[in-house]
Amino acid sequence: MSSTTSIPVANRVHNFTYAIRNIVAEARAVERRGLKVDYLNIGDPIPFGFKTPPALVEVVARAMTDGANNYVPSPGITPAREAVATEWSQRGFPVDPDRVLITAGTSEGIELALTALANPGDGVLVPMPTYPLYTAVLAKIGADAAYYRTDPGRGWLPDVDHLESLITPRTRALVLIDPNNPTGAVYPESVRRQLLRVADSHGLVILADEVYGDLAYDGAVPPLGSLDPDGPIVAFSSLSKAYLAPGWRTGWLAVGRSPRLDDLLAAMKKLADGRLCSPGPMQYAVAPALNGDRSHQVAFRAALAERGRITATMLNAIPGMRCVAPKATFYALPMVTLPPGRTDEDYVLALLRQTGILCVHGSGFGVAPDAGSFRIVFLAAPQELQKIYGDIGAFTAEYLRTA
Ligand SMILES: Cc1ncc(COP(=O)(O)O)c(C=O)c1O
Numbered sequence: 001m002s003s004t005t006s007i008p009v010a011n012r013v014h015n016f017t018y019a020i021r022n023i024v025a026e027a028r029a030v031e032r033r034g035l036k037v038d039y040l041n042i043g044d045p046i047p048f049g050f051k052t053p054p055a056l057v058e059v060v061a062r063a064m065t066d067g068a069n070n071y072v073p074s075p076g077i078t079p080a081r082e083a084v085a086t087e088w089s090q091r092g093f094p095v096d097p098d099r100v101l102i103t104a105g106t107s108e109g110i111e112l113a114l115t116a117l118a119n120p121g122d123g124v125l126v127p128m129p130t131y132p133l134y135t136a137v138l139a140k141i142g143a144d145a146a147y148y149r150t151d152p153g154r155g156w157l158p159d160v161d162h163l164e165s166l167i168t169p170r171t172r173a174l175v176l177i178d179p180n181n182p183t184g185a186v187y188p189e190s191v192r193r194q195l196l197r198v199a200d201s202h203g204l205v206i207l208a209d210e211v212y213g214d215l216a217y218d219g220a221v222p223p224l225g226s227l228d229p230d231g232p233i234v235a236f237s238s239l240s241k242a243y244l245a246p247g248w249r250t251g252w253l254a255v256g257r258s259p260r261l262d263d264l265l266a267a268m269k270k271l272a273d274g275r276l277c278s279p280g281p282m283q284y285a286v287a288p289a290l291n292g293d294r295s296h297q298v299a300f301r302a303a304l305a306e307r308g309r310i311t312a313t314m315l316n317a318i319p320g321m322r323c324v325a326p327k328a329t330f331y332a333l334p335m336v337t338l339p340p341g342r343t344d345e346d347y348v349l350a351l352l353r354q355t356g357i358l359c360v361h362g363s364g365f366g367v368a369p370d371a372g373s374f375r376i377v378f379l380a381a382p383q384e385l386q387k388i389y390g391d392i393g394a395f396t397a398e399y400l401r402t403a
Helices: 011-015 024-032 052-066 078-090 105-117 133-141 160-165 187-200 257-275 286-291 295-316 345-356 382-402
Strands: 100-103 123-128 144-151 171-177 205-209 231-239 251-255 372-375
Touching: 011 133, 011 187, 024 345, 052 286, 078 286, 100 105, 100 257, 105 133, 105 171, 105 205, 105 231, 105 251, 105 257, 123 133, 133 144, 144 160, 160 187, 171 187, 171 295, 187 205, 251 257, 295 382, 345 372, 345 382
Parallel strands: 123 144, 123 171, 171 205, 205 231
Antiparallel strands: 100 251, 231 251
16 A cells, blocks of 8 residues: 655745746636636736747748757857847847857746856845746755845836845845836936946846846847946846747847856856757747847837836826836836735735736735735736726725725
8 A cells, every 4th residue: 555645845845936827826716716817927928919920930840840859059059149149249248159058048047047156045136026036046046035125116226225235245146137027117327337336346246137128118228238348247038028939938148258257157058068958949040030020029019118008007096006107028016005914915816806817916026015016917908908907996996995
């Protein structure tokens, strides 16, 4: 007879959380009760009707039918690495193809960089709110996240003095997400320069998450590295957002030309060897994406700008709610003034159970639970968004009245 005792799992799993996916379990339960759920929890444009550029789909399909189904070199195929290097160099961040790695999305790049940089007990500065993969990976490798404040009163810009006050001899890196998920903020050049100065003077690497760099409503944001080509910068991006191919898991990282970064580059390449390569056929789309027609981005940005305006206008009209207008991305992080004793998760779960609208509580991104923040993904069509925000308004009025 076999034992019924559960097989224990490693302790590190208990510290690993990813609210964006975790909350889906509750949404499924709501669906089983017969309520339709609006999934505004995950930043994927495809389910909302946005299309991967057909030319890129063709390239990948052709790669597969032509037999490119082999393992490719672990840092990526040469044309993809060259295209990434050219793209960043032309935008003012000079990068050599040998300092580019093609990764399974930005996500794998983030994991490689943090794993190569931080020992257990080391610290990494992450924004509050943050994209939760950073804190999840840090939990897995036993390193500590030090949250620096970003201020909703100043358009969610980083509080540089607070950030600097958190630096200790064990701090290794500074994570910068610009344009930002979950707030939709874009940092002005003055703030970017301040952050570069802080990192440089404390010997920190900047992990520049530029996955939304092409999705600012006023046009693409210059790479951070263009402000300081010799700075200690590792930059990340992917095909997921600006090229509308999140399921392909195809991204890249680029290591700045400073020799200070040579050991880090070698360490990331060594770790990347262990996974053989990132998905092969999709890598053939990188050069055509970066060198080809980008007209889809113009239309996508305009669609996002319109949805961002509707989001800020309608949410700010709800009594007890305020929302900083996003300047990029498809996210906003409104805040509701909660009754004493209530958390953002209480609010988000009640909203889900009553209306079927699924958002993610701000504490899933590192914000204090009593701040009442929650993230909305506003990729749905404008008319649908108007209906959703109407429902959120009615629900919130009732929630605040009866709580
Ligand atoms: C700030 C940020 N970084 C990284 C990622 C991961 O993206 P990818 O699909 O390129 O792995 C996301 C996805 O939402 C994100 O918002």
